[in-house]
Amino acid sequence: MNEQDKKLITQLYRDHNRYMVAGDTKKLGALLADNFHLVHMTGMVQTKAEWLGQIDSKQMNYFSSTEEHVEIKEERGNKATLIGQSQVDASIHGSRNTWPLQLNLHVEKLADGWKIMNIDAEMY
Template sequence: MVDGNIVKLGNLLDDNFYLAHMSGMKQNKVKWLDEIETGGMNYYSSTEEHVDIIELTHNSAVLVGQSRVDADIHGLRNTWSLELTLHLEKNVDQWKILYITAKPY
């Protein structure tokens, strides 16, 4: 995300992935990656402050992490304290992120 490597980021995401932003807007995989590629969303840094595994089975997981994210989102640069909840699923031997919800903390 910070490196702008949408190929690598895209490989981590399920085809039906979406990001639920703290504003409530849901953005699918293609649109989010396009925003990063075209500069609508520029991520400068992300510093993890805390991560918890909330649920873990052999083929699913829920992670909650708190991060300080320095980003320019559509011309508004700020450092946000975000709590991200990631829902993951394992297919064969590869984990994919199904969706992420973001909220301030």
């Protein structure tokens, strides 16, 4: 994997966080593969449509995301995993807190660029 791809993947993570906080589900959705799914730190699994719908309805409302650490682990030439650690201030189903959230973004380079295939979230 070349340095340009690593920069693009890192920017993908940062854009993901920025659009999540902005509540811009149109731009956020464009970063996600059609068959994307998110595994929350609770173990709950959501499809792309379910997660974006809950952001739109403010059931999941992200106020800020402060990046602390980013690391890319290459799997194969067109697939990689980015591990991003951020302090995330959010209200999830009415419960607001700041969580030390680690997102494991599984990304793949498709015809139209790097896309987030799925995310596994956990605390660090």
